[in-house]
Amino acid sequence: MTYTAWILLTAALVGLSCGLIGVFLILRKTAMMADAISHTVLLGIVLAFLVTKEVSGPAMLLGGILAGLITALLVQWLQSLKVQHDASMGIVFTTLFAIGVILIATSAGNAHLDVQHALMGEITFIPFHTITLPLAGDIPMATALLMIVLFVVLFFIAAFYKEWKITTFDPALAASIGIPVAAMHYLFMGLVSVTTVASFDAVGAIMVVAMLIxxxxxxxxxxDKLSVMLILSGMFGVSAAFTGYVIAAWLDTSISGSMAFATGIFFTVSFIFSPKHGVIAKAVKPAV
Amino acid sequence: MESAILIAENVSASYRKNTVLHNVNFKVNQGTLTGIIGPNGAGKSTLIKTLLDLHPRLSGSVTFFQQPFKKAKKRIGYVPQRGSVDWDFPTNALDVVTMGLYGEIGWFKFPSRKHKEKAYEALKKVGMADYADRQISQLSGGQQQRIFLARALVQNADLYFMDEPLAGVDAQTERAIMFILQELKRNGKTVMVVHHDLQTVADYFDHVLLLNRTVIGHGKTEEIFTKENIGKTYGGNMRWLIGEEEKNVVPSYH
Structure with missing residues (x-):
């Protein structure tokens, strides 16, 4: 595959995984948890690096999941101590992120890791860092990681589809019929974490939030249908990734920045022109 | 045949930093229709949530059908307040009713045609069959409440808890809901309803549980729902209401 094809494939995988996970972030009204986790996984990645002394996919995933879950647990814990939800989130993620930044600067600065890279990602470097897989041959590590994560995300969404639906729509009913609402919450936060870690190399901590939300x-x-929303969201994610690449190539600018910008365009167009809930549709059609 | 299927002993619970429920004791017999009555902040919703392990219990014990909640879960249905969910959620009426069956369907399985039919039957029962495919945000408050009721019906529980099912609904919905509650009772089910309209209590419920942080009175409506007890429950702020009882409302069901 050509250099450009790898980049596009990687971007598409980011768009698809983030698009799918993002649906539940939006519906659970925890969109900003994505922001928190996208920053704290940096700490997880740095810790994984410090332990294994190399930039390896599986270790980074584990570190990321751990950091994501710790974030979710700490936020929940602070909240149980009567700290407001948004304040808990702000405190937890900035602190953990800061520790990550300090560790990078003091212990990992000369490696593949640096703060700039972590925040913005660098999809252009992805094709240079390959691993050899049995059937596929040489493929970029980030791309392989994203394929695995996409598979994991698809598996969990499909396997627990109705549980996601009910715990999102009506957690009280879910709990009363015996669905483990808290466990589902942490499983979901785990999925957000792995998606974020895998997307990290490609788009970085800040842009991944745009792709998720x-x-x-x-x-x-x-x-008005959850299944359709999932499909559309995945499609928008992929399309925004492609559009972003085209914009970046055209203006010769940051690819991850352009992709995040493209998601903004998609949202603006939807917000104005959507036949169901768009601004124009609402103005034309009298309120029900 | 009378048997206590719900026994609460010394239950207490707090909300934020305040104790809202303390020393709550009562027993509910099978086949009763009980109105839980009390002023705002009396802990009515908290009581239901505490009984159902949705809210932490500080002390006391609760048994359902002589078992702890976890073991009796399948026999209990819960209708939360309508305002507790986001009605803009992308789903339709039939789907929401089907959610009542998710516990029964089990892990890793999707609702089958049989489940959908069951849900449709329940919708029919609450007079909402024509709205099965309707996106839930496009339903009126009363219609949303009926969807919630239908969702409880498909659970086919023996004991139901309903949190303000008649709040903010139209008269037609109120009649439809009360008809169904009476029918549940006739079929030997037990129903506990948080209710706020004092004037309909005597018509709607055969038992009342007067609650203001603790149980003020509990028993047959005609014995317990007295001016004196109501005054005690509401702290004497209901003077305007005394005399209303003479107002002749024709009981619609009995």
Whole structure:
């Protein structure tokens, strides 16, 4: 495969995984948890690096999951001590992120890790860092990681589809019929974490938030059906990734920045033109 | 045949930093329709949530059908307050009712045609069959409440808890809901309903549980729902209401 094809494939995988996970972030009204986790997984990645002394996919995933879950647990714990939800989130993620930044600067600065890279990602470097897999041959490590994560995300969404639906729509009913609402919450936070870690190399901690939230928020405006929302959100994610690449190539600028910008365009268009919940549709059609 | 299927002993619970329920004791017999009555902040919703392990219990014990909640879960249905969920959620009426069956369907399985039919039957029962495919945000408050009721019906429980099912609904919905509650009772089910309209209590419920942080009175409506007890429950702020009892409301069901 050509250099460009690898980049596009990687971007598409980011768009798809983030788009799917994003739907539940939006519906559970925890969109900003994505922001928190996207920052704290940095700490997980750094710790994984410090332990294994190399930048390896599986270790980074584990470190990321751990950091994501710790974030979710700490936020929940602070909240149980009567700290407001948004304040708990702000405190936890900035502190953990800061520890990550300090560790990078003091212990991992000369490696593949640096703060700039962590925040913005660098998809252009992805094709240079390959691993050899049995059947596929040489493929970029980040791409392989994303394929695995996409598979994991698809598996969990499909396997627990109705449980996601009920714990998201009505957690009280879910709990009363015996569905482990808290466990589902942490499983979900784990999925957000792995998606974020895998997308990290490609788009970085800040842009991944755009990929997680904007496609799902756009899809929400187009449909009244959860399954359709998932499909649309995944499609928007992939399309935004492609559009972003085209913009970046055209203006010769940051690819991850352009992709995040493209998700913003998708949302703006949806917000104005969606036939169901768009601004124009609402203005034309009298309120029900 | 009378048997206590719900026994609460010395139950207490707090909300934020305040104790809202203390020393709550009562027993509920099978086949009764009980109104849980009390002023705002009396702990009515908290009581239901505490009984159902949705809210931490500080002390005391609760048994359902002589068993702890976990073991009796399948026999208990819960209708939360309508305002507790986001009605903009992307789903339709039939789907929400089907959720009542998720416990029965079990892990890793999708609702089958049989489950959908069951849900549709329940919708029919609450007079909402025509709205099965309707996105839930496009339903009126009363229609949303009926969807919630239908969802409880498919659970086919023996004991139901309903949190303000008649709040903010139209008269037609109120009649439809009360008809169904009476029918549940006739079929030997037990129903506990948080209710706020004092004027309909005597018509709707055969038992009342007067609650203001603790049980003020509990028993047959005609014995317990007296001016004196109501005054005690509401702290004497209901003077305007005394005299209303003479107002002749024709009981619609009995």
């Amino acid at each position: 904007a496609p799902a928020a756009s899809a929400y405006l187009w449909t």
